[in-house]
Amino acid sequence: MGTTEKLYAPLLSRFFAALVPLLCGLTSVFISNVPISFVGGLVPPPLMGLVPVYFWCLVRPDLMTPAAAFAIGMLEDVMSGAPPGVWTLSYVLSYALVARQRESFAGLAGLGAVLGFAVAAFAAIAAAYAIVAIYYGHVPPLGPVVAQLAMTVAAYIPVTYIVSALHHRIVGPLRSDF
């Protein structure tokens, strides 16, 4: 290995590690918005993109920045067909809530951790609901929104295991200086 490669390899690793949370968030949004329903459209898809935002906002806020939350929310807007900016603003608001109460959320474990995420998801979905109500000038029905919140909370545990594994296998070793 040449001197130049030795010099740049850690930098590249760090750069890649820094991109993992964002890429993970974007991929989650993409997967959850593939227009295929396994249940005949009975329930809306979960907001899977919110899990990486919540996870890395608590664990590594330097990797999950507000700009990354903005980008993930914007992809949710594009793919979900919602009015422009609705999910972008909702994701950023939820991120702001988690970032401000980071110590409280990060101290949760077990069922408490699920409830913590449920609070963050509730904040995002309630914000989206309010924005859409203002946007259209009338209140959308609550049922689908509640169903989406339930689906999102249900998806939290499996998605968190994947995200956590990615964090330990990729992000951790590549940024071992932390």
Place this chain on the structure above:
Amino acid sequence: MPNGTWKIARRGNAQLPLIIVLALAVVLVLIGKAQSGLFDAARVRITDWMAPALAQVRAPLDGAERWAGSIGEIFRVYEENLKLKEENGRLRQWRNTSVVLEGRVRHYEKLLNAVPDPALNAVLARVIGRASRPFLRTMILDAGTVNGARPGQAVMDENGMIGRLYLAGKQTSWLILLTDINSRIPVSIAPGRAQAVLAGDNSASPRLDMLAPNIRIKAGDQVVSSGDGGLLPSGLPIGTVVANGDGFRVALLADAAQSETVQILNFARPKEEMPAAATLPAEAAGLQPYVPPPPATVATMAPQPLPVAKPKPLPMAPISQTAPADAGTE
């Protein structure tokens, strides 16, 4: 639980980036309100790109999806079957009546020189994607602008209208369902031809808005598209009126969850051309055509030589072929 093992790294610093990003998100919402089609190009590009994969994935999923979509009906199959048999018998009678009446209407239209309905042609498309989200109920079809699909066109299945296209990519298009919160369709309610607007609210039965206060409708009345505004053809079957506590709703004939193949109706009226000069109203009424005055002579023009008039020969008296009267007197 994963949270138990989380190691918290250093705190993400200042609030300033968050405030900036929040402000940007608010600006995005405002821009989106002013320009709702902001992300449309990106949306159709993504679905165009995904279309081949979606078409492949859908085939094995269709059965499961149909089954899951009809889970609620499994428990009342027997009663439904009896009801359908009875209904089928009645519908056969109505079909015969309808055929007779259709012929009669055509005959009357011919006698009255009625303007014929614009011809409809349809594009057959397969449903390759469905999304039921809190703020959007949509289906993705495998026909796009290359197949003649255009935003605004009505989409039908074998039972009735499902919705209309609102985005058309090159190879795919997005359909907005009649039940979607954004859907507004002008409808006519038979038999009284009451006019109303069918407004989706993400429930299974859209509501009837803008009904005139003195109009009386009842449960069971038929709802069809009215064609007001010229965006949709008139007479497309939509559903039947059902009454609920706070007004009237419509039980849709089409079941979007079960639809696999749909028709996109092309209802483009023929383009109106400007009338030719000879058919302008004044001339059609027998008046003289308007002739614009010749342009005034410009003083700086080079003088043209005047044409020299040739003297005309005087008219000669006709020469008589008979000899003069005094010729024989010499």
